[in-house]
Each structure stands twice: as structure tokens, then as C-alpha cells.
Amino acid sequence: MASIKGPAPAPTSFPGAENLRIGIVHARWNEECITPLVKGCVESITKAGVKPENIVIESVPGSWELPFGVSRLISASQVQASSNVSDLMGATSLLDDNSKPATPTTGSAGKSKAALDAVIGIGVLIKGSTMHFEYISESCCSGLMRIGLDTGVPVILGVLTALTEDQALERSGVGRGANKGHNHGLDWGSASVEMALKTNR
Numbered sequence: 001m002a003s004i005k006g007p008a009p010a011p012t013s014f015p016g017a018e019n020l021r022i023g024i025v026h027a028r029w030n031e032e033c034i035t036p037l038v039k040g041c042v043e044s045i046t047k048a049g050v051k052p053e054n055i056v057i058e059s060v061p062g063s064w065e066l067p068f069g070v071s072r073l074i075s076a077s078q079v080q081a082s083s084n085v086s087d088l089m090g091a092t093s094l095l096d097d098n099s100k101p102a103t104p105t106t107g108s109a110g111k112s113k114a115a116l117d118a119v120i121g122i123g124v125l126i127k128g129s130t131m132h133f134e135y136i137s138e139s140c141c142s143g144l145m146r147i148g149l150d151t152g153v154p155v156i157l158g159v160l161t162a163l164t165e166d167q168a169l170e171r172s173g174v175g176r177g178a179n180k181g182h183n184h185g186l187d188w189g190s191a192s193v194e195m196a197l198k199t200n201r
């Protein structure tokens with residue numbers, strides 16, 4: 001019997017997307033999954049009509065740091081929008097020499113002055129032999145939820161909590177077998193644009 005699981009098709013048009021500014025903060029663990037997930041996310045955000053220069057990509061060491069990184073990026077973009085600071089993150093940038101994002105930052109963070117309209121937190125957690133996975137997963141997901149509710153800026157959950165490497169690879173669209181799976185980054189990108197437009201009404 002075919003599975004009933006899965007998202008309903010995303011909207012096919014996103015009027016107003018050309019005015020949006022979207023942030024992506026991704027962890028740097030399990031980059032064989034992170035890289036396609038970030039690329040899929042950027043692909044669906046630009047396909048929805050967001051200008052590439054309005055997509056800001058930052059990276060953090062791991063999923064534990066995602067809530068802090070997302071929170072920091074949102075507040076920095078709001079400061080920039082209100083005070084026209086030239087560099088999005090200033091001296092305390094999340095992005096430094098040894099933390100280049102999985103894909104080059106498509107946006108030029110210092111150029112656009114609007115605050116971020118939505119942010120996606122992307123991480124890949126793979127169960128190991130200890131309880132580390134459970135504690136990071138719960139803290140990361142509840143932290144990201146809280147930031148969205150506290151700030152009013154939609155925060156999209158882009159965290160894979162996989163029990164096996166194959167689960168993670170397949171949900172990144174790069175499965176090892178004949179079934180490459182589905183790149184969930186595509187869904188996260190569409191969700192960020194939809195939620196940003198719902199919030200900007």
C-alpha cells in the first residue's frame with residue numbers, strides 16, 4: 001500500500017516574493033547531506049521569486065548552535081534595517097574565515113537593508129551509540145520553535161533527525177541506492193517563502 005505521508009504540494013506562485021529577504025543558517029556536521037540540502041533550499045527559494053542577492057547564508061559548527069545562530073541573524077538583520085549598518089553582522093559576524101557556508105553566500109549580506117522575512121535552520125543529526133542525538137535534537141528543535149514565536153519571524157525547521165546514515169542521505173536527495181530519495185531542502189525553501197508572505201500581509 002502506498003504511503004500517505006508527505007507534504008501537500010507547495011503553492012505554485014508566490015506574489016510578492018521579489019521583495020522578500022530570506023536567511024539560511026546551516027550546521028557544518030554531516031556535510032554530505034548539508035550541501036545538497038542548502039542547495040535545494042536556495043533552488044526553491046529563488047524559483048519562488050526571491051532575488052539571489054536577498055538570500056543570506058551563514059553557518060555554525062553544529063545543530064546545537066542553530067538556535068543561537070538563527071536568533072543572532074534575525075536580530076542583526078533588524079538592527080541593520082533600522083540603523084543601516086553597512087555589514088549585516090558587523091564585527092560579531094557568524095561567518096568568519098574558517099566557517100564558510102556549504103555553498104557560497106548567494107546574498108551579499110551588507111547590501112540589502114530590509115530585515116529578514118524568514119529564516120531556515122538546517123542541520124543533520126544522525127543517531128549514534130549515545131544519547132547525544134536525543135538531547136541535541138530536542139534542544140535544537142524546541143529552540144528554533146521558540147525563536148519564531150518570540151520574534152514573530154517565521155523560523156523553518158530544516159533539521160533531519162535520522163536514525164541511520166541512509167535515512168539522512170535519502171532525505172537529502174542523495175541516497176546511496178537506486179532510490180536517491182527526496183531533497184527536503186526544496187520543501188523548506190518553499191515553506192520559508194510561504195510563511196514570510198503570510199507574515200507580511
Ligand SMILES: O=Nc1c(NC[C@H](O)[C@H](O)[C@H](O)CO)[nH]c(=O)[nH]c1=O
Nearest residue numbers: 027029061062063064123124125126
Ligand atoms: O554529535 N553529532 C552531531 C552534532 N554534534 C555537534 C553539536 O551540534 C555541537 O556543535 C557541539 O556539541 C558543540 O557545541 N551536530 C550535528 O549537527 N549533527 C550531529 O550528528
